[in-house]
Amino acid sequence: MTPEKLFHELLGLGLNWEVIESRFDRESGTVFLEIRETPKLWELVRCPKDGHYVTCYDHTEVLTWRHLNIFQHRCEITCRLPRGKCRECGHIFRVRPPWEGLSTHFTKEFESFALLLMREMPMKQVAQMVGETDTRLWRLLFRQVDAAYAQADFSNTCWVGVDEMNVAKGQEYITVFADLAAKRVLFGTEGKDQETWGKFVEALEKHNGHRHALTQVSMDMSAAYQGGVADHCRNAQVVFDKFHVIQNANKAVDQVRRAEIRLGGQGVWAALHKTTWIWRKNPENLTEYEQAHLAKIEHKSLATAKAYQMRMVLQDIYRSPDATTARRRFQVWLRWVRWVARYYQQGGLFKSMLKLAQMIEAHLQGILAHWRSGLTNAFMEGLNSVFSATKRKARGYRSTVYLITMLYFIAGKLRLPQF
Numbered sequence: 001m002t003p004e005k006l007f008h009e010l011l012g013l014g015l016n017w018e019v020i021e022s023r024f025d026r027e028s029g030t031v032f033l034e035i036r037e038t039p040k041l042w043e044l045v046r047c048p049k050d051g052h053y054v055t056c057y058d059h060t061e062v063l064t065w066r067h068l069n070i071f072q073h074r075c076e077i078t079c080r081l082p083r084g085k086c087r088e089c090g091h092i093f094r095v096r097p098p099w100e101g102l103s104t105h106f107t108k109e110f111e112s113f114a115l116l117l118m119r120e121m122p123m124k125q126v127a128q129m130v131g132e133t134d135t136r137l138w139r140l141l142f143r144q145v146d147a148a149y150a151q152a153d154f155s156n157t158c159w160v161g162v163d164e165m166n167v168a169k170g171q172e173y174i175t176v177f178a179d180l181a182a183k184r185v186l187f188g189t190e191g192k193d194q195e196t197w198g199k200f201v202e203a204l205e206k207h208n209g210h211r212h213a214l215t216q217v218s219m220d221m222s223a224a225y226q227g228g229v230a231d232h233c234r235n236a237q238v239v240f241d242k243f244h245v246i247q248n249a250n251k252a253v254d255q256v257r258r259a260e261i262r263l264g265g266q267g268v269w270a271a272l273h274k275t276t277w278i279w280r281k282n283p284e285n286l287t288e289y290e291q292a293h294l295a296k297i298e299h300k301s302l303a304t305a306k307a308y309q310m311r312m313v314l315q316d317i318y319r320s321p322d323a324t325t326a327r328r329r330f331q332v333w334l335r336w337v338r339w340v341a342r343y344y345q346q347g348g349l350f351k352s353m354l355k356l357a358q359m360i361e362a363h364l365q366g367i368l369a370h371w372r373s374g375l376t377n378a379f380m381e382g383l384n385s386v387f388s389a390t391k392r393k394a395r396g397y398r399s400t401v402y403l404i405t406m407l408y409f410i411a412g413k414l415r416l417p418q419f
């Protein structure tokens, strides 16, 4: 068997194409496989416009496609692609070769392999590993994700979660919509205003979903998202999810801590500086050192310790068996916060806790919906780690298009590769 025959078999070229030359270039360490069509090809090719028979018109210049390495050597397919001409309408077109992937520089096999690597490591690293420019690899990913996303079906979507993703440290945001039952990202778009809902609904319906099929929507307490739901999805009940309520409480505690440091003397500062993380964690997650530190702080009856206690109780309310119990406990909690706040009126130490209480009171209906809905918060919470993974993989590429494509790739449950 000649090497050409062997490569013909390996590439699965069939009867319409043949390897006419294979050579190894020592300088670049590259295996080149030159391919040409056989006359048999013309029995098969039809005009893309009207399906009529076609004759060979001419050939393109030499084109190359990166293929999987052969024995650790870079392998490239070269071919002067034939152009066909329709016998009926005269239409001239490039014949698409069977090995070509969705991007014109790679074979299908190479694209599949690159996608495999992209799942595991950041794009820059993939580029380095396979020796391709990241521009080409991104184009590969765009083509693949776009094609797979176009096929995605959202017809069963009824539980949606929405959250914002901070693009960089600046003010840029992406709003992400996820199917909480199917546990996949459905749609991402720039910004975090009310308009994002209109765009989501449009995408949902383009993929066989329906705006009025949405029965429950989980989100933070931002007015923009609530407005969006009111505008577009009249059947959807808004659920303010636990994750965001606790997140707001964490922020409020931290603000109390800062205010207290600002107002307090040396002793307060020594006790509180660099303790942000202690106040965010649940006691069972603290290290021994942190626990000891916390015990010391609590003895000083600082406002921060008080606020922390309130956050813990808030979290405990979520263990209530039903909405009625929860409502009662929320009301007791609200009274407690306001009563304590009076004690700390000086310097507005508890301002952030008061604001939190006000927010919870104003959104109580949606917060209590947590007990009525079957929604789990797991996926909403999980989205945060999905966001970090997305940013890690797309590190160095700030544009939202890159981030959204990467997000679909890792969390969209798309069928990839597509050919």
Ligand SMILES: [Zn+2]
Binding pocket: 047, 048, 049, 050, 051, 052, 086, 087, 088, 089, 090, 091
């Ligand atoms: Zn034609």
